[in-house]
Amino acid sequence: MQTIPVRIGTRGSPLALAQAHEVRDRLSAAWGEAAPAFEIVVIKTSGDRILDRPLSEVGGKGLFTKEIEEALIAGDIDLAVHSSKDMPTLLPDGLxxxxxxxxxxxxxVLISTRHASLASLPAGAVVGTASLRRQAMVKRLRPDLDVVTYRGNVQSRLRKLDAGEVDATLLALAGLNRLGLSHVATEILPEETFPPAVGQGAIGIETRAGDARIDSLVSAIHDEATAVCLRAERAMLAALDGSCRTPIAGHAKVAQGLLTLYGLILTPDGRxxxxxxxxxxxxxxxxxxxxxxxxxxLAGGPAFFTQHPAEG
Structure with missing residues (x-):
């Protein structure tokens, strides 16, 4: 009988913990009596500590994974649970x-305490979001709105919204669902006009390459249909050299044996x-x-992003 628990690394936000608990619970259910003990290991990342500046100014999305990946490489944890949209396309060697x-x-989703939809926001209304993709798409659809950088976990963003710091904010429906907060959504934005980030809605499990014990363990809860879509989306992102300074949307689906991938690039001003x-x-x-x-x-050309630098 194994006495050393399998250590699951995660950030400490309520959403990150909900995702880690979901992985743990699925593993326990899949393996039943043969399941090992599990330990949730909370790791504070640079992205959690730096809240006063846009991610694009301080290192990009890798700030949410760096310390967790270091712990995985060092053997301090056995697997890491991430929001796939936070994952850089290039991983450290060995992971x-x-x-x-x-x-x-x-x-x-759009969340507002005073307005029913993105379309009904009055000119000059302040929309807060930390995502360059969301900023660019709001500006594309509503150039008359004031879009500002707005960071923090889901709960802190909702508190700032209630306090009147912004008129509206945007969040992923997947995160709200996992937190039991879907009722706060004012408007679910159609994917056709407001496509998601690459990897949005998918929980990814990062492991050490060649770790047969952990691979065997997590294979029991792996969803290959999701993996196929993420391979397409992340390959697209890699070809675009996507980062937090690059507004990019992408979503793949598999239906009737056919994979379809949609991709979108925008200048940060959405124009x-x-x-x-x-x-x-x-x-x-x-x-x-x-x-x-x-x-x-190629459609954008070499100067597509450099001529339109991200403003956070």
Missing amino acids: VLEHFLPREDVRD IHHDGTVSGRPEDAAALGSGLGERLR
């Missing part, structure tokens, strides 16, 4: 992101955009994603 839970709803769709066999997911990313990169 892999190959296991995913079934994907949640990918859509974004210029290029998008595209590609379809093919699920087993070609990575190649399809790379091809679409290259197509979008």
Whole structure:
């Protein structure tokens, strides 16, 4: 009987903990009496500590994973649980992101205490979001709104909204669902007009390459349909050299044996955009994603982002 628990690394926000607990609970259910003991190990990341500046100014989305990955490499934890949309396309040597839970709803929501929808916000209303993608898409749809950087975990953003710091904010429906807070959503934004971030709604499990014991353990809860979609989306992102300074949206779906990937790039002010769709066999997911990313990169041209620097 194993006495040393399997250590699950995670950030300490309520949403991150909910995701880690979901992984633990699914593993316990899948393995039943054969399940090992589990320990949730909370690791504070640079992204959790730096709250006064946009991520694009201080290192990008890797700030939410760096310390967790260091603990994984050092052997202080056995696996790491992440929001897949927070994961850089390049991982540290020796680590892999190959296991995913079934994907949640990918859509974004608008939350406002005074207005019913994005369309009904009055000119000059202040919308707060930390995401350059959301900022760019709000500006694309409503250039008359004032979009500001707005960081913190879900609960702190809701508290600041209630305090009147902004007129509205945007969050992922998946996170609200996992926290039991879907009722706070004022408007669910259609995916067709407000496409999600790459990886949105998918919980990813990062492990050490070649760790057969942990791979065998987490394979029991792995959802291959989600993994196929993430391969396509992340390959597209890699081809675009996507980072927190690059407003990019992307979403893959598999239906009737066909994978379809949609991708969108925008300037941070939302004024210029290029998008595209590609379809093919699920087993070609990575190649399809790379091809679409290259197509979008060429459509934008080499100066697409450098001429329109991100403003956070």
